[in-house]
Structures are given as C-alpha cells and as structure tokens.
Amino acid sequence: MIGLEYILSIFNMQHIDLAEKLGIKKQNINLWIKRKQNIPKKYLPILSDLFGIDEEYFIKELTEVEKLEIQKEKLKQDLKPIIKNHDQQFLIGDVNDIVEVPVYDKEEINTIERSIEKAKLISRFKQAIEVVEDNPKLDTFKLIIELLEKSQHEAILHKTIEALAHYLEVLPDWVSTGPEQDEFESELFEVLDDNNF
DSSP states (O other), X not given: OBHHHHHHHHTTOOHHHHHHHHTSOHHHHHHHHTTSSXXXXXXXXXXXXXXXXXXXGGGSBOOHHHHHHHHHHHHHHHHOOOXXXXXXXXXXSSSOEEEEEEEESSHHHHHHHHHHHHHHHHHHHHHHHXXXXXXXXHHHHHHHHHHHHHHTTOHHHHXXXXXXXXXXXXXXXXXXXXXXXXXXXXXXXXXXXXXXX
C-alpha cells in the first residue's frame, strides 16, 4: 500500500476531500494511489504540511515500522502529549550508545513507542535469520525463541545475555546494570576463557 493511501485512511480523509484541499480532481488522487501517476513533487510539501508527515512517506510502500510511525504522529496531533521525563535506553545498531527516550503523559503515545521498538526488533530478527540461505545456526534461533517464550522473565536469562553481549563486545564495557552484574560477568568470563570460548 502506497503511503498516501495509508495516511488518508489513518486521517479518515476521503479522496474527494484531499482533491478539494489541493485544488485538483479526485481522479488525480486515484491515479496516485493506484501508482498510474507519480505524485508531482510540487504537492509533496503541501501534503507534508497538511498531515504533519514527512514527504517521503507519501510516495513509497510502507513498512510496518513506518505505518506505526505515522500512527504515532497522528496520535501526537490528536492528543498533544507533553513529555513528562526521559528514560535512558541503550541503543544497539549503527551507534551503540545510551539515548534519552521521552516518556509522555499520554499512555497511548508510550504504548505506540513500545510497538515501534518491537516492530524494529522483529525486523532485525528476520534479517538476522535470513543472512544465510541455509542457516547452519537455525537451531540456535529455535532455542532463542524457546527461551523467549518460556523464560523471558527469568533474571538469569537477562544476566547471561547481557554478559554474552559484553563478552562478544556487542555492548561496550561502560554499559552495566550494576556491581552484581559485573561480578556475574567476571565469573562467567573466567569459565569461558578456561574453556577457550
């Protein structure tokens, strides 16, 4: 689904209404949505201003994450949330660093923020599985899923994953959940080093 069509549905706007706002015929909107014509560049800034959505979203096929981002922007416009405070989160990806994440006074916005993070994780997990056509480590992925399904709330799982992330240098040394975790990791690293892992 092209972004324009999705945005119109989220904002509950009919094609005819958008055509009137743009001073064009409804058929033009239909042609854009059916991809029989590209949206002329002169209308992209107008659409962006009208909906409060970045221009790029109107002309592309949207991912699940992008759809959620659009929903978040619509919610922000409707609810006009206020940032109550910021939580620190460790961001893994292009930049491994601690970032300030806003916490809003409207739980709907916080909920959609968590949904966006989950969708990003799912996308990355899919990419990790599809790195190799016949992935020889598929059993490892199966175990990860089993652990998440059955034991994700166990402290030992979180402690061990954090320790492995440090051991394999996915997490920088300066990121730690405290002295207890540091002691756990020290003991685990001795075992791994003793066994040449």
